[in-house]
Amino acid sequence: MSATILGMPRPIQAFVHSAALRHNLQRMREAAPNSRVWAVVKANAYGHGIERVFEAFRAADGFALLDLEEAKRLRALGWRGPVLLLEGVFEARDLELCSSLELWHVVHCDDQIDMLSRHKTQVPHRIFLKMNSGMNRLGFTPRRLRSAWARLNQLPQVDEISFMTHFSDADGDKGVSDQLMKFLQTTQDLPGERSTSNSAALLRHGQDDSVAADWVRPGIALYGSSPDFPQHDLAHWDLQPTMSLRSQIIGVQDLEVGDTVGYGSSFQAERAMRIGIVACGYADGYPRHCPTGTPILVDGIRTRTLGRVSMDMLAVDLTPCPQAGFGAEVTLWGTSSHGAVLPIDEVAQAASTVGYELMCAVSSRVKFVDDQVG
Ligand SMILES: *Cc1c(COP(=O)(O)O)cnc(C)c1O
Numbered sequence: 001m002s003a004t005i006l007g008m009p010r011p012i013q014a015f016v017h018s019a020a021l022r023h024n025l026q027r028m029r030e031a032a033p034n035s036r037v038w039a040v041v042k043a044n045a046y047g048h049g050i051e052r053v054f055e056a057f058r059a060a061d062g063f064a065l066l067d068l069e070e071a072k073r074l075r076a077l078g079w080r081g082p083v084l085l086l087e088g089v090f091e092a093r094d095l096e097l098c099s100s101l102e103l104w105h106v107v108h109c110d111d112q113i114d115m116l117s118r119h120k121t122q123v124p125h126r127i128f129l130k131m132n133s134g135m136n137r138l139g140f141t142p143r144r145l146r147s148a149w150a151r152l153n154q155l156p157q158v159d160e161i162s163f164m165t166h167f168s169d170a171d172g173d174k175g176v177s178d179q180l181m182k183f184l185q186t187t188q189d190l191p192g193e194r195s196t197s198n199s200a201a202l203l204r205h206g207q208d209d210s211v212a213a214d215w216v217r218p219g220i221a222l223y224g225s226s227p228d229f230p231q232h233d234l235a236h237w238d239l240q241p242t243m244s245l246r247s248q249i250i251g252v253q254d255l256e257v258g259d260t261v262g263y264g265s266s267f268q269a270e271r272a273m274r275i276g277i278v279a280c281g282y283a284d285g286y287p288r289h290c291p292t293g294t295p296i297l298v299d300g301i302r303t304r305t306l307g308r309v310s311m312d313m314l315a316v317d318l319t320p321c322p323q324a325g326f327g328a329e330v331t332l333w334g335t336s337s338h339g340a341v342l343p344i345d346e347v348a349q350a351a352s353t354v355g356y357e358l359m360c361a362v363s364s365r366v367k368f369v370d371d372q373v374g
Pocket of ligand 1: 040042086166197198199200217218219220221227
């Protein structure tokens with residue numbers, strides 16, 4: 001008889017905090033009290049998992065995403081309210097799903113109007129007509145928006161038409177005023193609801209009712225990352241981390257002066273020091289570009305990484321936490337079990353990227369855990 005012995009999994013885990021998700025959604029509501037809120041859950045809820053955020057975001061007025069498979073998952077969870085496809089359909093048969101799942105969809109180009117005009121449906125579709133106000137990704141230019149609206153408006157396949165645009169610089173100095181003016185001028189005498197704001201626009205400019213408009217579309221702020229870091233951090237916007245990437249120390253080394261750490265010997269000790277080896281590497285989604293000095297928490301105490309990140313491990317300086325040894329908790333970003341916070345934005349900055357990329361990139365070998373309490 002042979003018994004199956006299950007090995008311990010690697011200690012790395014990503015915790016998703018439902019109370020923080022709820023808190024952040026509530027913050028978005030307060031920032032735009034007269035608007036309805038699309039909870040943006042594209043990219044599998046910014047890497048958190050649609051099923052994992054769903055209960056917390058039920059209090060939203062709708063869900064916005066761009067993958068039809070993800071829209072199906074929302075309906076399978078029992079969500080009957082609005083679902084908006086932010087890029088609209090990619091091919092004609094997607095419209096069948098829009099009809100059967102009652103998905104609202106963006107129309108941003110003539111090809112999508114052509115497909116809609118040939119679509120057979122009992123139920124007319126709710127449309128968000130997208131204007132390109134300067135981002136130059138998707139949408140009709142101001143010059144062409146009205147004719148697109150006129151075309152759509154006479155299609156039997158089309159129900160109500162709303163208007164939307166997307167800001168390129170809501171987080172920066174350029175701001176939203178030029179794009180907003182173009183959008184408002186172009187659509188001014190057309191009937192229908194308006195939607196313009198992502199997280200940055202909502203938090204920085206949402207006091208202006210024409211920015212908040214009928215619908216706001218926050219994404220990143222819901223997931224506890226500041227949309228305009230480093231100008232403002234998480235605490236400034238009263239947001240909470242929703243994802244905590246935690247692991248453990250699996251080895252300890254005592255370095256002498258001149259000893260080096262990791263591939264390429266990029267870190268060299270200038271004094272004797274104790275270091276910890278953490279079970280987390282770039283194959284878990286931790287950025288390889290994080291240099292020596294990237295902030296990290298050990299037992300809730302802030303310290304720094306040392307040397308190059310390798311596939312499965314990275315090294316940390318244990319000088320500020322001499323008590324920490326094998327098995328000590330390491331928080332790569334988010335909240336430690338002691339309640340200390342390391343905003344994902346700080347780690348992203350060290351890697352010359354943004355929190356969005358880090359939360360979306362946690363790899364499939366990392367076990368996700370629902371934290372229903374914190
Ligand atoms: C992703 C996205 C959003 C949300 O943006 P955040 O910066 O994450 O708040 C809003 N609108 C559109 C069209 C998007 O694609």
